[in-house]
Amino acid sequence: MALSVDPLLLQAQASIFPKIMLLDNAISNKIKANRLVLDIVHTDAQTASATKLKSVIDTEYNNSLGDLRFEVRLVNIKDFGAEEDAAAYYVFDASLPSVKKVVSHAKSAQRICFGYSYKDFNDGILISLFVKEKTYIYLNKSVLHQYAVKFTPIFYRIAKVIE
Amino acid sequence: MRKVLLFISLFSILCAEESGEEFLKLLQGDLKKYSQIATETKQNVDYMPYIVSVLHNKELTQLGILSLREALTLVPGVDISVGMAGVQNPIFRGSNPFAMGQSKLIIDGVVVNDQMFGAYNQYLDMPVDIIERIEVVRGPGSLLSSVNAYAGSIHVITKANKDAGPQKEKSIFAAFGSDDYMMGGFVASHQEGDLELSSDLFYQRHDRELYAGVDRFPAFGTAEYAPLWLRNYAVGLNAAYKGFYLKGRFAKNESGISYGQSFSLSDDLSDHLDVQNNSLEVGYGFDMAEGVKGTLSVGYFDEWREMQNEVMPDGSSMMMPPMGMVTFPNGRYLVIDYAEQTFKERFEVKVSAVEDHMITTGVEFSQSRIKENTAKVSTDNLQTLTEEDLLSNSGREHASFYIDDLIDIDEKTSIQLGAKFDHFSDVKDQFSPRFALVHRYDDENIYKLIYTRSYREPSWREQYLIGSHYFSASEGVESESVDAYEAAFIHKFGIHNDFKLNLFYLNNQDQIYFENMNPRVFDNRGDHELYGLESELSLQLAQGDKFYLNYSYVDGENVSGALANSAQHMARAYYIHNLTRELSLSSLVKYVGEKERTQDDTRDNVDDYITADISAVYRYEPEDLSISLSVKNIFDTTYYLPSPDGTYPGDFEQAGTSFLVRLSKGF
Numbered sequence: 001m002a003l004s005v006d007p008l009l010l011q012a013q014a015s016i017f018p019k020i021m022l023l024d025n026a027i028s029n030k031i032k033a034n035r036l037v038l039d040i041v042h043t044d045a046q047t048a049s050a051t052k053l054k055s056v057i058d059t060e061y062n063n064s065l066g067d068l069r070f071e072v073r074l075v076n077i078k079d080f081g082a083e084e085d086a087a088a089y090y091v092f093d094a095s096l097p098s099v100k101k102v103v104s105h106a107k108s109a110q111r112i113c114f115g116y117s118y119k120d121f122n123d124g125i126l127i128s129l130f131v132k133e134k135t136y137i138y139l140n141k142s143v144l145h146q147y148a149v150k151f152t153p154i155f156y157r158i159a160k161v162i163e
Numbered sequence: 164m165r166k167v168l169l170f171i172s173l174f175s176i177l178c179a180e181e182s183g184e185e186f187l188k189l190l191q192g193d194l195k196k197y198s199q200i201a202t203e204t205k206q207n208v209d210y211m212p213y214i215v216s217v218l219h220n221k222e223l224t225q226l227g228i229l230s231l232r233e234a235l236t237l238v239p240g241v242d243i244s245v246g247m248a249g250v251q252n253p254i255f256r257g258s259n260p261f262a263m264g265q266s267k268l269i270i271d272g273v274v275v276n277d278q279m280f281g282a283y284n285q286y287l288d289m290p291v292d293i294i295e296r297i298e299v300v301r302g303p304g305s306l307l308s309s310v311n312a313y314a315g316s317i318h319v320i321t322k323a324n325k326d327a328g329p330q331k332e333k334s335i336f337a338a339f340g341s342d343d344y345m346m347g348g349f350v351a352s353h354q355e356g357d358l359e360l361s362s363d364l365f366y367q368r369h370d371r372e373l374y375a376g377v378d379r380f381p382a383f384g385t386a387e388y389a390p391l392w393l394r395n396y397a398v399g400l401n402a403a404y405k406g407f408y409l410k411g412r413f414a415k416n417e418s419g420i421s422y423g424q425s426f427s428l429s430d431d432l433s434d435h436l437d438v439q440n441n442s443l444e445v446g447y448g449f450d451m452a453e454g455v456k457g458t459l460s461v462g463y464f465d466e467w468r469e470m471q472n473e474v475m476p477d478g479s480s481m482m483m484p485p486m487g488m489v490t491f492p493n494g495r496y497l498v499i500d501y502a503e504q505t506f507k508e509r510f511e512v513k514v515s516a517v518e519d520h521m522i523t524t525g526v527e528f529s530q531s532r533i534k535e536n537t538a539k540v541s542t543d544n545l546q547t548l549t550e551e552d553l554l555s556n557s558g559r560e561h562a563s564f565y566i567d568d569l570i571d572i573d574e575k576t577s578i579q580l581g582a583k584f585d586h587f588s589d590v591k592d593q594f595s596p597r598f599a600l601v602h603r604y605d606d607e608n609i610y611k612l613i614y615t616r617s618y619r620e621p622s623w624r625e626q627y628l629i630g631s632h633y634f635s636a637s638e639g640v641e642s643e644s645v646d647a648y649e650a651a652f653i654h655k656f657g658i659h660n661d662f663k664l665n666l667f668y669l670n671n672q673d674q675i676y677f678e679n680m681n682p683r684v685f686d687n688r689g690d691h692e693l694y695g696l697e698s699e700l701s702l703q704l705a706q707g708d709k710f711y712l713n714y715s716y717v718d719g720e721n722v723s724g725a726l727a728n729s730a731q732h733m734a735r736a737y738y739i740h741n742l743t744r745e746l747s748l749s750s751l752v753k754y755v756g757e758k759e760r761t762q763d764d765t766r767d768n769v770d771d772y773i774t775a776d777i778s779a780v781y782r783y784e785p786e787d788l789s790i791s792l793s794v795k796n797i798f799d800t801t802y803y804l805p806s807p808d809g810t811y812p813g814d815f816e817q818a819g820t821s822f823l824v825r826l827s828k829g830f
Contacts, residue, residue: 004659004707008206012197019190117658118606131201132606133210133577135194154187158194 005049005092005116006131013090013129014056016137017114018065020127021088023155024112030087035069039086041102043077046092050074053090077102088112094123107146121162136160205298205306209609209653212569212579212599213306214665216699218297220322222709225739226749227778227793229338229823231294231319232287236753237735238299239697239713241315244728245804245815247633248436248472249391249421250284255301255315257693257717257729258669259643261676261807264622265314267305271324271401271410273442274310277466278503278531278559281622285416285438288395292336292827293350293363295322301697302667303617303647304581304597308523308567309509311583311595313619313645322350323361324401324410333830334787341821342371359403366396372419376813378428384476386428389815390419411443424497425474425633426810431496439467444507454516462507467535470499471545474633482681493544497632501553502535503623524566532558533623538630554627555638560588567597575603585618589626590642593618611651611665618644625675625685635682643687646670659703669693669719676722679763679808693719693726712736724762728805730771732756745783751776755802764808772802787829795821 021027021036030036038057042050054072061070073086077098082105089106091099094115103124106113115125121140126147128138139159151159201207208215216238228234235241235253244252244260254260264281267274275283298318300306305316322332337347348365375389397414420434446460475481475495483489511525536557539548567581581597599613621640628636651665673687695717702710714734720726737751758769778793796819803814 004703006206006658008197008201008204012193015197016190016193019186019193022186119658130606131197132207133198133202133571133601133603135197135201137194152183154183154190158187158190 005052007052009116009129009131010049010053011056012131012135013114013116014053015060016129017088017090017127018057018061018070020114020137020155021112022065023152024087025150025152026110027087030111031068032085032087035071036065037071037073037086038088038090039073039075039084040090041075041077041080041099042092043096043098047074047076049092080105085109086111088114090114090116091120091125092116094120094125100124107143110148112147112149118162127159138162205296208298209655209661209663210601210603212577212601212611212613213304214301214611214613214649214651215306216299216301218299220291220295222739223291223294223297224789224791224825224827225747225778225780226737226751227776227791227795227823227825228291229793229825230287230291231289231297231317234291234294234297235287235299235317237713237737237751238301239699239735240301240695240715240717240733241299242730242733242755243804245422245806247422247426248424248470249389249418250280250282251287252282252284253287253315253317254729256667256669256695256715257719257721257726257731258314258645258671259674259676259721260728261722262619262643262674264619265312267310267312267316268319269305269307269310269316270319270412270442271321271399272307273410273412273444273462273464275412275440275442275464277440277464278505279466279468279501279554279623281619285395285440286414288367288393288416289319289397290336290338290346290348290365290367292334292338292346292348292825293321293323293365293399295320295332301665302613302649303595303615303645308565308581308583309511309525309527309563311585311617313617313643321363321399323352323363323399334827335830336365336825336827338367338823338825340369340823342369344369344371344823357405359401361401363399364397368392368394371818373818374816375422375428375811376816377811378423379426379810380476380479383479384428384430386430389421389428390432390434391421392419393417406448407446408448409443409445411441413439413441415439420470420472422806422811422815423474424470424472426807427474427476427479429473430476431471431473434472435470436472437467437469441465451512452516454514456513456515458509458511458513460507460509460511462505462509464505464507465534466501466503468499468501470497472497491542493542496539496541496545496548498539498541498545498548499553500535500537500539501533503531503533505529505531519571521569522566523568525564527561527563527565529561530558531561538632540630551630553630554623555629555636556589556623556627558588559623562586577601587620590620593620593642593644607655609651609653609655611649611653613647613649613651615647615649616644617647618642619675621675621685628685633683634677635684637684637686640675640686641673643675644672646672657703659701659709661699661701663699664696665698666696667694671721674722679761689723691720691722693717693721695719707741709739710737722761725759727761727764728758728769730756730758732771745781747780747782749778749780751778758805760805761808766808766812769803769805769814772800774798774800774802789827791823791825793823793825795823 118128118138137159268283335349346367352361371391372388394417400411402409416438442464444462448458477494480490507529509527514522538553563585565583579599583595585593597615602610648668655661677683697715699713734754739749757771780791782789799820
């Protein structure tokens with residue numbers, strides 16, 4: 001059965017996460033063929049939500065991020081392998097056993113792993129976003145060193161660090 | 164395009180290792196934008212200083228809910244009462260079940276309560292097919308700073324006037340069901356550059372009648388069934404161009420006279436009640452400075468009522484001082500021609516420029532006038548009519564000033580301080596303060612404390628009704644007021660799962676209602692206290708299934724010496740099961756507890772009851788087509804809503820099993 005997602009949260013993440021990718025100090029090393037790639041890794045049940053997320057990002061960014069080409073790829077978890085070379089990854093539910101390899105890969109490749117829910121911080125995702133009385137970017141401090149991703153200083157001024 | 168260019172230049176700035184302050188502002192702007200959307204659409208309401216229930220179209224449709232009235236019965240602590248001419252009125256927390264204006268109905272930001280009754284019942288048949296969501300505030304105050312309610316407020320956001328968010332809907336819909344029910348309509352929208360147009364329209368009808376039994380003239384009349392037939396249509400029109408907006412709604416309700424204007428079942432099948440309402444608001448929003456937005460608006464509202472009712476059957480009698488007991492061999496007819504108009508002017512300023520503050524302040528003026536004011540009486544089967552005025556006063560002027568500030572003390576705590584001052588031409592001025600605190604202990608546990616003082620000005624029926632009618636007015640009647648204290652706790656476990664508990668204490672003063680003696684005069688009858696709790700559990704289960712349960716309890720008094728016509732215990736539960744991606748099944752169960760009577764009413768309490776509905780919805784997404792079948796009251800439970808003492812001794816029996824088939828197609 002399809003994953004039930006909050007449309008507003010998805011829209012906010014679609015708008016903000018690509019911008020956060022630009023705050024990765026090593027982003028220039030993660031560009032391949034003049035393209036910045038974000039992989040949305042999904043299960044079969046999450047296909048509709050993944051498609052929706054890609055559609056919203058594509059509409060807002062029109063395949064460009066700054067003067068770079070920006071590509072959002074949908075990757076079924078069944079097809080995900082160690083050879084994946086995206087600049088960043090997005091998962092809907094990191095607690096699923098099949099999805100854990102995405103988090104592991106992101107850490108080893110020093111790539112940002114975004115998650116739909118900050119509840120998955122226990123499962124190792126690095127960044128999420130939550131809408132309550134305000135909208136917060138959450139940074140998972142406990143795994144930051146495992147990712148070895150360094151952000152520009154302005155990111156730490158806007159993100160809320162979760163221990 | 165500007166944003167893209169900004170992006171390019173910002174990216175260059177980052178690559179050049181400059182501070183990126185502009186990029187930071189861009190990100191902060193994004194965060195603020197989504198916070199505002201969440202606040203406007205009430206998606207973050209659990210974290211805000213209100214106690215709000217939000218009902219969404221999707222769930223209402225899955226549950227087979229047809230109308231706004233039916234949707235309100237899902238809200239904890241809300242019940243429905245039946246008054247004269249079968250008028251159905253929502254009661255919040257058992258508060259004064261004999262008053263009509265204790266809650267406010269606000270449709271797309273426009274208050275539609277009339278002056279005559281303070282009521283809005285003719286809008287309760289609005290089909291959910293044109294409604295995006297319903298926001299129900301339990302307790303005084305409302306989500307609009309310019310509006311004060313007493314026991315609660317109901318905010319309806321229509322699909323045609325949906326606020327910021329996804330593209331507006333275009334759809335057609337139709338339904339048919341029991342009692343020859345038929346309904347059809349559409350929602351449409353169009354955008355051309357900066358011009359946005361949207362509209363909704365519906366027409367519905369049925370021929371329902373309900374067994375009424377003996378009325379207050381048991382020895383007279385032959386009718387047994389209350390005519391509840393309905394012919395109802397409405398058109399909503401909206402336009403927006405840059406800062407300008409226009410919102411209009413035109414509605415007509417023609418219905419049977421139900422249990423009668425004076426609780427006498429009419430033998431005349433031509434008796435009817437026609438209500439027509441028109442409302443229009445035009446406004447302009449503009450930036451006064453950075454973080455300061457002003458809105459200037461003018462509004463118009465009118466109501467036209469035409470009623471014909473044989474209020475006393477052939478051969479009945481009534482006491483008419485100074486003549487004494489008068490007998491009417493040919494019965495007594497009442498024909499009403501009534502119309503009122505209200506003009507409103509409002510200027511409101513929202514200030515977000517002050518860090519950690521969201522200030523809303525404004526002034527509003529309104530002028531209400533009677534346009535038609537005629538009551539005609541006939542004692543010869545409408546051959547001749549004697550005309551007299553219905554109300555003694557011709558108008559009401561009102562001016563108000565309001566201000567409220569939502570202050571973020573720190574990341575965990577916000578408070579809201581508010582005050583409203585109202586000046587009326589015909590009742591005492593009112594001051595309504597509000598204090599609310601919300602403490603977000605963490606993302607899972609939220610605490611709220613709220614104090615509000617509010618009031619309800621007397622309706623014109625309560626204050627100015629003249630002539631020999633079932634009810635009488637008291638020109639010296641004052642506004643009723645309430646000091647409400649509320650405490651709430653919300654525990655969230657998982658993104659879509661939560662438990663909510665709120666406690667309330669209401670100190671009602673100078674309550675306006677009538678006592679059952681001849682004449683039945685509306686007057687300030689005393690102070691009464693109500694207290695209780697409301698709880699809700701909401702769970703999202705495997706496969707997107709949803710389970711919801713609420714329970715409410717109220718105790719105290721709403722009239723002298725009793726908690727009359729209100730259930731102490733109420734509960735609602737539903738389960739929506741997604742069989743497949745296309746097909747969902749739901750069941751809805753409602754429990755309403757036993758209801759006491761007024762002290763002088765010697766009848767037994769009204770029995771408690773349980774009803775159950777089931778629905779099936781099939782949705783074919785590629786064509787955005789859905790069809791649903793609902794069966795209401797599947798066990799054909801016989802249940803009653805209480806009647807006033809001295810009217811229908813057997814109370815008002817409600818409908819048994821009924822069915823509804825509904826279709827909709829999106830474009």
